[in-house]
Amino acid sequence: xxDALRVIRDxxxxxxxxxxxxxxxxAVAMYRGMSLQRILDNRMLALQRQGRIGFYxxxxxxxxxxxxxxxxxxxxxxxxxxxxxxxxxxxxxMPLKELLxxxxxxxxxxxxxxxxxxxxVYRKGNYLSISSPVGTQLPHAVGIGWAMKLRGEKKAxxxxxxxxxxxxxxFHAAMNFAGVFKTPTVFLCNNNQWAISVPVSxxxxxxxxxxxxxxxxxxxxxxxxxxxxxVYRATRDAARNAREGLGPTLVEAVxxxxxxxxxxxxxxxxxxxxxxxxxQARDPLPRFRRYLEHxxxxxxxxxxxxxQEIGDEITRAVQEAERIPPPAIETIFADVYAExxxxxxxxxxxxxxxxxx
Numbered sequence: 001x002x003d004a005l006r007v008i009r010d011x012x013x014x015x016x017x018x019x020x021x022x023x024x025x026x027a028v029a030m031y032r033g034m035s036l037q038r039i040l041d042n043r044m045l046a047l048q049r050q051g052r053i054g055f056y057x058x059x060x061x062x063x064x065x066x067x068x069x070x071x072x073x074x075x076x077x078x079x080x081x082x083x084x085x086x087x088x089x090x091x092x093x094m095p096l097k098e099l100l101x102x103x104x105x106x107x108x109x110x111x112x113x114x115x116x117x118x119x120x121v122y123r124k125g126n127y128l129s130i131s132s133p134v135g136t137q138l139p140h141a142v143g144i145g146w147a148m149k150l151r152g153e154k155k156a157x158x159x160x161x162x163x164x165x166x167x168x169x170x171f172h173a174a175m176n177f178a179g180v181f182k183t184p185t186v187f188l189c190n191n192n193q194w195a196i197s198v199p200v201s202x203x204x205x206x207x208x209x210x211x212x213x214x215x216x217x218x219x220x221x222x223x224x225x226x227x228x229x230x231v232y233r234a235t236r237d238a239a240r241n242a243r244e245g246l247g248p249t250l251v252e253a254v255x256x257x258x259x260x261x262x263x264x265x266x267x268x269x270x271x272x273x274x275x276x277x278x279x280q281a282r283d284p285l286p287r288f289r290r291y292l293e294h295x296x297x298x299x300x301x302x303x304x305x306x307x308q309e310i311g312d313e314i315t316r317a318v319q320e321a322e323r324i325p326p327p328a329i330e331t332i333f334a335d336v337y338a339e340x341x342x343x344x345x346x347x348x349x350x351x352x353x354x355x356x357x
Contacts, residue, residue, distance in 0.1 A: 003208070004222045004254055007229035008287055012294030020233050024297045030071055030228055031288050031298075032306060034063035037087030038285060039310050040096075041259070044103065047318070048263040053103045054117040059084040061226075061258035062190055064284035066160070067091060068231035069188050069253070073158050073239055078126040080141040080159040082190065083118060085130075088160070092125030096313060100321035108324050112331040134195075135161060135168035138187070142174045145183035145242070156184045156242035158235065164195025166212065167203050175250070179216035184242035186235060187213075187250040190225065192257035193279075197270040210252035218248050225255030226284040229291070256282075 007018045022030070041058040048056045059066060062084065070079060070088035079088055086099060098110070102120040105113030111121060111129075121129035128144075131137060141159030148155045165171055166189065178185045189209050193200050206212060213220030221238075223230045231253050238249035256279035260267050267276075292298035333340065333348040340348070 004224045005230045005234055006224040006227050007233060008227045008291045010290075012290030012292075014229065014291065018230070018233055020229060020236065022229075024295070027292060027295065027297060030067060030232070031285075031292060032310075033067040033071065033087055033091055034228065034285055034288065035306060036090060036310050036313075037063045037067060039307070040086060040314055043314050043318070045259075045263060047103075052322070054105075055263055056103070057084045057118050057262045058259045059087065059257075061256045061279065061283065062192055063087060064228035064288065065188070065190050065225040065231050065253035065255045068228035069158060069160070069186075069235040069251070072232045072235035073156065073186075074243075076126070076155050077239065078128065078141075078144050078155070078157040080128045080137045080144070080157060081130050082137065082160040082162060082165075083130045083132065085160055086120070089120060089122050089125065089127050092122055092127045094120075094122040094125055094127065096317040097320050098122070100317045101324065104321055104324075105327070106321060106324040107327050108321075109327065112327045112334060114335065135165035135170035135174075137161065138165065138168075138170050138174035139177070141187075142178045142183050142185055145178065145185040145248075146181060148184055149181070149245075154243045156186055156239040158186045158188055158239065160188050160190060162195060163189065163191040163193070163200045163203050163209060164198065165189075166209055167195075175213070175216040175248075178248040179213075179218050182218075182245065182247035184245075185248040186238045186242060187248060188235065189250065189252045190255055191252050192225075192255050194257055194261070194267075194271065196261045196265065197267075208252060210250055213248075213250035218250070220250040220252065222252045222254060225253030226279075226282045226287060228284060228288050255284075258283075 007014050037059060041060055044056045045058055047053045066085050067087045070091040099120055101108040103117050119130040138159060138161060141157050145157045191200060191209055208222050210220035210222040221234050223234045234251045238251055289298060330348055333344055
């Protein structure tokens with residue numbers, strides 16, 4: 001991998017120059033976050049296949065880049081997701097049941113089923129709503145950062161996006177504005193090698209995606225996206241610089257999407273399984289587990305207990321969410337205006353009258 005920051009070595013030891021020096025509690029919390037995201041992904045794909053949720057975008061293989069980056073941000077910072085960052089939402093404190101309610105679109109879904117099933121939002125955790133169009137979240141994140149700067153707030157915003165988004169006009173507009181106005185933005189590019197079926201080799205002629213930052217007047221850094229400590233270190237440093245008024249940073253996390261793009265995708269139609277096997281050998285979870293074991297903080301017994309704990313937690317959340325009824329029918333008309341205008345109230349009343357007729 002070309003000039004990629006790496007912290008965890010193959011034997012589980014760390015580079016002492018780059019090691020963020022986690023406590024045992026911090027390290028275990030990071031591993032738990034990654035494990036929760038992986039187990040949740042597998043369970044949610046199963047629910048989708050059973051028709052219990054409508055759609056899902058898994059993040060198998062990208063757990064280190066997602067959880068590692070989210071944990072590097074402060075509680076007052078903002079996170080703007082792409083569409084496969086449930087681990088980041090959970091790091092921000094989003095209750096698992098609330099996430100499930102949004103996947104199902106039931107009566108306790110705070111957006112009342114108006115969004116796509118995997119387009120969750122967590123306002124209390126400064127976690128913006130996911131949206132499907134590629135790259136459109138980038139100008140939004142820069143706008144949030146610009147507002148922070150105008151208010152004199154010592155905060156930063158982390159925005160996730162993929163390698164495919166670097167081919168969009170929104171990427172250029174966001175990077176250019178951020179560079180000119182030195183917005184406190186951390187651009188986290190999850191370079192997972194595939195934009196659905198288009199390989200990264202067809203996205204750019206640049207040697208790396210990180211080097212694109214220099215054209216906009218700020219720093220770019222390439223990290224091993226399968227190394228949670230490397231992602232954490234790079235994101236933490238970028239966020240600190242952002243808060244200190246030093247402007248944005250582009251972090252390219254070189255990772256791999258081991259599973260499908262979404263529950264509607266079949267990657268075997270466009271991807272060589274030998275390539276998948278090569279990246280599976282660098283799976284971020286076993287790598288982080290070796291780090292824990294090397295530090296004397298982990299063993300097979302703790303691993304089994306964690307898997308059981310997470311599995312039970314997800315089962316309870318699914319059961320609770322599935323007992324909740326659908327949103328009330330009149331919520332179709334809600335959240336369009338702060339105060340419902342007469343013409344819309346008239347439409348709602350006529351609609352609600354239909355069953356009685």
